[in-house]
Amino acid sequence: MTLKQVVNNVAEMPASKKAVVDIKKLSLTFQTADGPVYALSDVDLTIEEGDFVSFIGPSGCGKTTLLRVIADLEQATGGEISINGVTPHEAREKRAYGYVFQAPALLPWRSIERNVTLPLEIMEISKEERVKRAQEALKLVELNGFEKKFPWQLSGGMQQRASIARALSFDADLLLMDEPFGALDEIVRDHLNEQLLKLWARTNKTVAFVTHSIPEAVYLSSKIVVMSPRPGRIIDVIETDFPKDRTLDIRETPEFLEIAHRVREGLRAGHSNDE
Amino acid sequence: MSGQTGPVCVVLIAILVLWYVGAVFMNAPTQIDRYNRADQTWTTGQLIEDTLAQDRPILPAPHQVAVEMYHTIFAIKITSKRSLVYHSWVTLSSTLLGFGIGTLLGVLLAVGIVHVMTLEKSLMPWVISSQTIPILAIAPMIIVVLGAIGIKGLVPKAVISTYLCFFPVTISMVKGLRSPQVIQLDLMRTYNASKWQTFWQLRLPSAMPYLFASLKVAIAISLVGAIVGELPTGAQAGLGARLLAGSYYGQTIQIWSALLTAAFVAAILVVIVGWCERRVLARMGVKS
Numbered sequence: 398m399t400l401k402q403v404v405n406n407v408a409e410m411p412a413s414k415k416a417v418v419d420i421k422k423l424s425l426t427f428q429t430a431d432g433p434v435y436a437l438s439d440v441d442l443t444i445e446e447g448d449f450v451s452f453i454g455p456s457g458c459g460k461t462t463l464l465r466v467i468a469d470l471e472q473a474t475g476g477e478i479s480i481n482g483v484t485p486h487e488a489r490e491k492r493a494y495g496y497v498f499q500a501p502a503l504l505p506w507r508s509i510e511r512n513v514t515l516p517l518e519i520m521e522i523s524k525e526e527r528v529k530r531a532q533e534a535l536k537l538v539e540l541n542g543f544e545k546k547f548p549w550q551l552s553g554g555m556q557q558r559a560s561i562a563r564a565l566s567f568d569a570d571l572l573l574m575d576e577p578f579g580a581l582d583e584i585v586r587d588h589l590n591e592q593l594l595k596l597w598a599r600t601n602k603t604v605a606f607v608t609h610s611i612p613e614a615v616y617l618s619s620k621i622v623v624m625s626p627r628p629g630r631i632i633d634v635i636e637t638d639f640p641k642d643r644t645l646d647i648r649e650t651p652e653f654l655e656i657a658h659r660v661r662e663g664l665r666a667g668h669s670n671d672e
Numbered sequence: 673m674s675g676q677t678g679p680v681c682v683v684l685i686a687i688l689v690l691w692y693v694g695a696v697f698m699n700a701p702t703q704i705d706r707y708n709r710a711d712q713t714w715t716t717g718q719l720i721e722d723t724l725a726q727d728r729p730i731l732p733a734p735h736q737v738a739v740e741m742y743h744t745i746f747a748i749k750i751t752s753k754r755s756l757v758y759h760s761w762v763t764l765s766s767t768l769l770g771f772g773i774g775t776l777l778g779v780l781l782a783v784g785i786v787h788v789m790t791l792e793k794s795l796m797p798w799v800i801s802s803q804t805i806p807i808l809a810i811a812p813m814i815i816v817v818l819g820a821i822g823i824k825g826l827v828p829k830a831v832i833s834t835y836l837c838f839f840p841v842t843i844s845m846v847k848g849l850r851s852p853q854v855i856q857l858d859l860m861r862t863y864n865a866s867k868w869q870t871f872w873q874l875r876l877p878s879a880m881p882y883l884f885a886s887l888k889v890a891i892a893i894s895l896v897g898a899i900v901g902e903l904p905t906g907a908q909a910g911l912g913a914r915l916l917a918g919s920y921y922g923q924t925i926q927i928w929s930a931l932l933t934a935a936f937v938a939a940i941l942v943v944i945v946g947w948c949e950r951r952v953l954a955r956m957g958v959k960s
Contacts, residue, residue, distance in 0.1 A: 506956035
């Protein structure tokens with residue numbers, strides 16, 4: 398069922414790349430009152446260091462569940478998964494990843510700066526260091542100057558940027574993002590996509606990014622994972638070779654449209670299998 | 673505040689008018705009876721005047737209560753047994769002690785209930801059923817039992833206040849400590865935060881609005897508890913004692929002034945809690 402296709406020449410990639418996330422035959426079944434729900438079935442995937450991997454698919458395809466399994470917020474019921482060579486649970490204990498949720502989930506009683514320092518406080522990092530790192534993280538998302546504001550004083554897009562800064566503050570190498578821009582309008586989303594790309598290019602972090610927008614997935618990713626529902630599974634993995642410093646203009650190029658077309662075809666195939 | 677002054681005054685005036693009318697009508701029969709026995713002729717104007725100036729009226733007029741309150745609050749030395757300030761302080765001290773203990777107990781119970789599944793199953797039914805017992809029935813028992821083991825005075829009354837006021841605190845705090853969204857709890861989990869860290873950084877701050885809402889109720893019923901606690905002690909001191917003594921001797925004016933004083937004290941306490949609430953929530957960045 399897993400149809401792996403590689404558009405671009407894999408041999409060009411440096412062979413020494415380390416696998417950050419390694420998933421083999423992973424499955425997850427939720428037991429509900431109405432019987433079992435097969436959220437994930439037979440998922441194989443490797444995310445390498447420095448990858449920007451997008452998960453795309455219709456709702457119920459398990460893309461968020463897969464991200465949550467990587468984050469140890471859900472436990473797989475079958476198969477193997479390792480993060481930096483250890484279990485997701487151990488990886489979470491080592492604070493190996495920063496997670497950005499669909500909603501900003503800022504704590505309303507904390508200023509923006511203190512929201513960003515929250516993980517650092519939990520990790521018991523000294524106060525000067527916390528403030529310093531918050532400054533850096535807020536600069537990365539262009540929110541410097543808003544340290545003392547409370548979340549409600551910021552727009553939705555700024556709040557989501559603050560939540561990204563929070564995920565960046567403790568400098569984990571892996572960034573897990575669950576439809577972070579899903580609730581934002583097109584213009585703000587484009588802007589944040591550009592900023593996120595710059596950030597990725599600058600920090601060389603590994604990013605796993607869940608989305609249901611095809612242009613967003615194609616624009617951002619070095620690898621696009623197309624998923625399909627019931628049971629949630631991977632039906633296509635597409636690698637792209639746009640440069641890291643790509644701009645929004647690439648969306649007009651034939652390569653871009655070709656990949657977008659292939660993603661759309663994959664999604665459509667996934668659906669017709671089902672109905 | 674300025675926008676509220678008008679409506680508040682209108683309601684206040686309406687209450688005073690109703691009160692005066694009520695006083696005239698309720699006291700008129702005894703007053704007419706008195707005229708008849710004295711074989712006295714009377715006019716309506718005289719009747720109204722006299723019904724508002726009786727010694728032991730069924731319903732004293734507002735100005736009678738006001739005079740009595742002025743006399744017993746401002747004119748008498750506060751150390752006197754007749755001073756309402758003295759009695760208010762007696763009641764207030766046990767109110768505050770009971771409120772303090774009750775709040776602490778309520779919060780601790782809620783923390784336990786939220787964190788330990790067995791506590792929720794074992795404690796919650798007791799917490800709820802504790803409030804189905806009429807306080808008037810259990811108050812004398814508490815006084816008697818504690819008295820028998822040598823605890824008298826302030827503490828038994830405070831225990832009754834505690835008994836009443838821990839309940840709203842527990843119920844609200846359980847709800848408040850559970851109010852963080854799943855996404856916020858997930859966030860703490862991604863940081864591998866301990867239960868304790870999640871409690872201090874997320875659950876407790878989330879519960880603050882719930883806590884203050886319950887504290888306003890708790891402080892008012894704590895005062896009620898203290899007054900109820902003073903009734904079975906043989907009317908030694910406190911607003912409850914003034915109420916009881918007043919009713920023994922038919923001193924309705926004394927009863928009403930004690931009642932109104934209790935209401936004022938309660939109002940002041942609620943206002944103080946409300947002020948603390950605004951201060952705390954403002955520091956927590958709530959937009960006003």
